[in-house]
Amino acid sequence: MTPFLELCDLDVAYPPRKVIREVSLTLHCAGIGCLLGPSGCGKTTLLRAIAGFEPLQRGSIRLEGIELSRPGWTLPPEQRRIGMMFQDLALFPHLTVSDNIAFGLRGWKATERRARVDELLRLVSLEEFAKRHPHQISGGQQQRVALARALAPRPRLLLLDEPFSSLDVSLREDLAREVRTILLREGTGGLLVSHDQFEAFTFADEIGVLDTGWLRQWDSAYNLYHQPANRFVASFIGQGVLLAGRIGENGQANTELGDIEGESPAGCVAGDDVEILVRPDDVIHDDASPLKAEVAERAFRGAEFLYTLNLPSGARLLCLAPSHHNHALGQQIGIRLDIDHVVMFRRNWSVNCVER
């Protein structure tokens, strides 16, 4: 089948600086994706390239098999039927809520236009605010207007450029979930840009992790957390540390915390230095364990403590322990490892050299 959205080997540059390099990804059948990454990683640029605001240096963008962009040719944004929600929402201040929503419905018959506007007002529960101006409604309501406005012309794909970042955390996840539901109901594909992984987990089926213009991994949230493809993803998604080790004769990794069995990176032979991803929930606090570590920092999280532990070698480890295990700084506590999926990387390799 034709993929819904297909980015193929994209380069985008603000000459002379390359902002996006060799990015390829595929979103299937109007699914919902997310581009996740720290600020400055190029995720907004990638989104703007998909919307048609940035020309490509290389590669192509296809939506439902139709080419939208290639080097030297960009279909104008107004002809793409791709909607966009902006970080600052960009509601038109001179128009009422319903006129904002109707902005993209030019050329529709008046009756159809009215029906569509009413439908969207209902969808985002803003019926009684239709005649207000944007500055007369609350921030959350403005978000809904922006969503309704972007969805009104029935775009095939909706791009969301951190539209929730101005909201506080609790509201943010609620709204992300709500937008997701609405997108599914409207049958519109979605692509969110975010730096907040929890927002991404809530919103998206598939998530791409971007780092300085490279797409490091395009995968489900579960896989990003449990099977990160490289060190950048491992350290960016969730918490954890990389524990140094060396491949022994038996193929296991010898570490300070004992031998760890797992699939070693391709091409690794005995004697190679490796690193093993250790999440805080992989480290079990066990007073009976012979392995001891010193409490260096602790953060109370309510149900649990997040301890930062010093190993004898000086390496650090994160450990989640139920919060009734209250240990003082400097105390030696017993730990053991309990890793479900062992994720191992070859050490001292530049992140760029790891499989992308």
Place this chain on the structure above:
Amino acid sequence: MEVDPSAPPCPYSQSFSQSKRDIEPLSLSRRAKSTWIGARGFDRWTLLVVGVALLLALPVFAVFFTALQPAGDVWRHLVDTVLADYVLNSVALMLGVGLGTLIIGAPTAWLTAICEFPGRRWFEWALLLPMAIPAYIIAYTYTGLLDFAGPVQTLLRETFGWSRQDYAFPEIRSLPGAVLMLALVLYPYVYLLARAAFLEQSAAVLEVSRSLGAGPWRRFLAVTLPLARPALIAGMSLVQMEALADYGAVQYFGISTFTTGIFRVWFGMNDPTAAAQLAALLLLFVFTLLVLERLSRRQARFHHTGQRTQRPLRLQLTGRWQWLATGTCLLPLLFGFLIPAGQLAVWTWRTAPKVIDDRFLELTSHSLLLASGSALLILLLALLLGYGQRLQPRPMVQLAVRGAGLGYAAPGAVLAIGVMLPFAAIDRTVDGWAREWLGLSTGLLLSGTLFAMLFAYCTQFLPVALHSVEAGLTRIRPSMDDAARTLGAKPRQVLWRVHIPILRSSLLTALLMVFVDVLKELPATLILRPFNFNTLAVRAYELASDERLADSASFALAIVLAGIGPVILLSRAISRARSGYDPLS
């Protein structure tokens, strides 16, 4: 583009293909043929903006280009005889008017910004009223007031029983008189900028100096004044540019300056090259002032980087101090607006039945049509340039737009010459070609037409409108454009559907300002107007030059009344702005 029927069922495909049928106009297969070069490509907007900008920069280039030609006899004659006069008078005028506006503008600005005294709120905006009176109008109004037969001298003679030989009365038609006249109508520039600077001065700085034991005078001299200095210099530079550009007042007073020299050389000696050389020299003066003004403004911004703190309470003046303050503010208003406007009203009252006839109405409608037409055209061009620059923010476009603004501060006489030179050349070429090949004469196609006038107004006043447009556009976030684009609007439609409605009020202000500027424009109109085509300004000037002051008053008063409009807008903007507001920046 239809979903492949053999594809595995996609949960959303149903509603999706449904939605596509709803919006048939956007069929990709058709649209995909239209190519759109990327955002950094070369497109129609770039061509349009660069083309228009080059056209608008033409007069200034034409002046410099012509001036580079070898000097002829007239120029050598000028250098030997009157050039020194031109330079000296122009410089004296410039310095005198600069000083005069400083003396009037700075204290009134300080008083209305910092102090509290009877009438302060009223003076805040009323002090701008003299801006409504063009220099040539105040010049001949005072001439009528102060000459031998005028009301002042008559009153003196009647009161004291003097006759002509008994007293000496200063001659207003002199260089000091011209300085006074120009200062009286130009000081609002200094007042506006200085007032903004005084308001902006962080109260904290003043409080610190107070805590260090500085008394009020010390504070004023050591802190307030130096902090406001860039604004004062910027205001003075603007005023000096206006003084250099003045033609009507100095011509009426018979003072030889650059502008009157340009007229004399062009029309009297019939030497365009020498006129262009004079004009180029004048432009150099003006551009020096322009650079000075820009530098001061940059410094002014630097000075005000501190946080705005709450305004300190105004200094409440008491006793005779407060009446002194009221008097200080009343004087410029009295002499700069009330007296001349009153005199014009009196003359109009006396002569209106005779003057206001069908011709007067025809002339007024000419003027109004011309002014509103040019204002609209100029606003459209400003929108084109401002929006084009926003769409294509590349160095070439920005340079072109700056070039289009070269006419800013260029005296009207200079721009008129800059329009005449190329237009006459084109006319000559076309005429010569037509004679040779068609055996007929095409005569004047461009010079001496309304088009030439409109073109000159565009080069002269576009910067005013462009400034408003640019300032407005920067307040609209780029995401607005992008949002409209993703909602299906083409760039042109974004301008009409988003930017223009949002900027409506500031565009109207720009329109009104240009309208009034065109209405009172004199030198370029005098040079470029078609044969027998008159405007209010030209007629007022002609009548005054014929010593028919009272008859000209109706025309002048019409201009002054129109000029009050922008002043009211400016003053409203001032009262709206709680802290420093710089309507000229």
